[in-house]
């Protein structure tokens with residue numbers, strides 16, 4: 238079902254730091270109890286099993302590069318397990334440090350013919366069809382990799398495209414919780430990571446290093462996992478299935494709210510149409526769309542299910558408050574989505590200000606609504622509590638200022654959600670959704686085909702439709718982002734990422750809902 242970077246067997250929603258993962262490791266060893274060397278055996282067996290499952294039919298030669306810590310220990314056990322099953326395995330020890338960890342040492346006697354690497358000259362020739370297993374560094378990486386060891390990582394990368402590169406737990410060289418920058422780092426095709434996502438995997442700058450991530454369960458102790466506190470989470474199918482509320486058999490259209498969308502301007506009516514269709518497909522009971530007069534026929538023809546209000550202006554919304562949009566009626570709507578294709582005229586910004594003064598329930602603000610707020614920052618203080626803002630990275634930067642580094646940007650995202658008491662969805666491959674309590678959730682669904690015009694308008698429509706039905710803002714946000722990505726994944730499965738257009742996301746929304754019932 239999942240496409241792109243994430244293949245999920247079982248996951249824990251929490252994203253832990255390298256330090257917390259070490260604590261989980263130690264807690265499990267003490268409380269299961271299990272010896273650390275057996276925990277390593279369990280982790281390596283999961284990796285070896287995945288490799289047999291993935292490559293077993295036409296067995297390639299495996300080239301296993303081990304470091305001297307426990308990541309290297311995993312590599313030694315993987316080499317032994319694959320050999321035991323009859324595979325052609327070449328094992329190497331990269332001597333980056335003077336001493337090996339105890340569990341690494343404990344495994345060395347059980348793997349014969351390990352070739353030592355002390356310099357780039359020792360790097361082996363490898364068959365093009367080979368699988369390179371990168372077990373040099375994991376969560377114990379404490380500083381950028383430099384010198385001849387960096388050259389080894391570069392040499393592994395030189396084979397990218399010829400070999401399949403599988404990194405164990407982390408691509409070697411990647412820092413789990415801080416900036417890797419331009420330091421040497423393996424670029425993996427697959428990263429087999431233990432039990433938890435690492436924050437670094439979820440940042441766009443690391444996508445090419447991490448490749449496709451496979452989270453393997455290794456039985457870390459559930460008590461630790463349940464009690465450990467973390468700010469970062471990844472949304473998973475269990476949580477969205479809990480949020481999803483099947484329809485009441487006695488429902489009528491009033492049960493699911495009357496939403497208002499304020500969208501569209503001359504030349505941008507498509508944004509209004511997409512948002513409106515998505516809002517209805519997401520399940521809003523009734524929808525009114527406020528558009529400019531010249532967009533009336535377009536909207537009524539393209540979305541006959543919606544009611545339409547018009548404004549005698551080139552933008553949907555102006556400070557002239559032309560009939561029939563009556564600001565004083567705004568509070569009657571279950572929710573309001575503002576922004577797609579709206580334009581940023583000063584009169585429109587004044588109308589937005591007035592709307593925010595009159596409307597106190599959570600709204601959805603996207604695109605030009607956010608651009609107007611960036612232009613008139615005092616509007617930030619007028620946001621109704623618990624509203625949802627959905628900026629892409631450029632809009633985020635215009636709203637809250639630039640940040641060089643993605644970790645700092647995440648911190649800023651969380652801090653702004655707390656300060657303004659709103660939800661902020663920062664769009665990306667793994668959209669990051671910050672809540673008013675500071676927690677940040679990453680959405681794993683979606684694919685590169687969704688980087689297409691109108692995709693954001695569809696998201697605005699979905700979120701407005703879910704709020705309209707009575708989902709809480711947090712529920713609407715997590716469920717909406719999931720459904721949006723999943724609909725895109727289902728569409729791409731049928732028609733390819735390249736051909737996917739925003740309309741397709743709407744058309745597959747129904748199938749995405751059906752997936753939640755499975």
Ligand SMILES: NC(=O)C1=CN([C@@H]2O[C@H](COP(=O)(O)OP(=O)(O)OC[C@H]3O[C@@H](n4cnc5c(N)ncnc54)[C@H](OP(=O)(O)O)[C@@H]3O)[C@@H](O)[C@H]2O)[C@@H](O)CC1
Nearest residue numbers: 262277306307308334374375376377378379380381382406
């Ligand atoms: N969590 C779990 O539940 C489980 C975890 N497991 C596995 O343990 C892994 C973590 O193991 P780990 O702590 O031994 O660290 P690891 O990544 O092998 O690196 C440490 C070595 O690297 C060295 N070193 C560091 N930076 C360096 C640099 N820049 N350049 C050069 N050297 C550098 C450092 O030596 P130093 O020179 O700093 O003294 C040390 O020798 C984890 O990723 C997972 O694979 C599983 O086995 C079982 C369950």
Ligand SMILES: [K+]
Nearest residue numbers: 371374405407
């Ligand atoms: K590794």
